[in-house]
Amino acid sequence: MRLKTFVFNQLQVNTYLLTDEATNDTIVIDPGCQSKDERNRFAQYVEENHLNLCKLLNTHLHFDHVYGNRFIQEKYGIGAYGAKEDNFFLNHYQDLLVLFGMPMDDDALPLQGYIKDGDIITLGSLELHVLAVPGHSPGGLAFYLPKEECVFVGDTILQGGIGRTDLHRGNYETLINSIKTKLLTLPDNTAIYSGHGCPSTIKFEKENNPFLRAL
Numbered sequence: 001m002r003l004k005t006f007v008f009n010q011l012q013v014n015t016y017l018l019t020d021e022a023t024n025d026t027i028v029i030d031p032g033c034q035s036k037d038e039r040n041r042f043a044q045y046v047e048e049n050h051l052n053l054c055k056l057l058n059t060h061l062h063f064d065h066v067y068g069n070r071f072i073q074e075k076y077g078i079g080a081y082g083a084k085e086d087n088f089f090l091n092h093y094q095d096l097l098v099l100f101g102m103p104m105d106d107d108a109l110p111l112q113g114y115i116k117d118g119d120i121i122t123l124g125s126l127e128l129h130v131l132a133v134p135g136h137s138p139g140g141l142a143f144y145l146p147k148e149e150c151v152f153v154g155d156t157i158l159q160g161g162i163g164r165t166d167l168h169r170g171n172y173e174t175l176i177n178s179i180k181t182k183l184l185t186l187p188d189n190t191a192i193y194s195g196h197g198c199p200s201t202i203k204f205e206k207e208n209n210p211f212l213r214a215l
Contacts, residue, residue, distance in 0.1 A: 008032035011064040020124030031068025058082035059154025061089040079112025083139025135175020136163035150191040
């Protein structure tokens with residue numbers, strides 16, 4: 001797997017491109033590209049590296065993680081997949097942008113399809129196991145790649161911290177249970193790629209994250 005990380009929009013969202021090196025087939029996770037410049041940088045990288053964008057996945061549907069969904073669908077012809085439980089955030093997309101004082105954007109597109117806990121998404125040699133990790137949002141998802149020893153967790157865990165639960169439909173107890181039962185059970189050497197900030201590992205978070213030490 002070849003991994004490319006972009007950091008997009010005012011909230012500094014990590015957008016990930018996972019590429020099967022044998023075919024250049026690529027999965028996009030959480031396209032946060034909001035401005036014209038960000039979208040041009042994304043497209044330039046795809047073109048220069050001859051990537052074939054095949055799948056678009058959202059860990060959750062907060063606006064900062066779906067800014068680029070429409071752009072990618074219109075330019076590359078692939079719709080987004082995420083959790084049905086988060087549809088509220090797409091249905092109230094413009095209202096939430098106003099509420100948080102963010103730049104206005106075109107209406108959010110509906111998801112092309114839904115994915116859920118236990119699903120397995122394959123692309124070439126890549127195999128992503130879908131884990132339901134609600135709490136930061138009701139439909140939070142993580143994508144675990146056992147062979148590559150990594151997991152993409154959205155805003156469930158951040159390096160040294162956890163995702164906010166004071167946002168609409170967040171729940172602290174639910175988030176902690178998700179982390180305890182779905183993420184801290186992964187092998188210690190599993191790399192964590194979060195929705196914001198730097199990568200980490202399961203081992204590091206178990207030993208250093210003040211929210212998780214007692215779990």
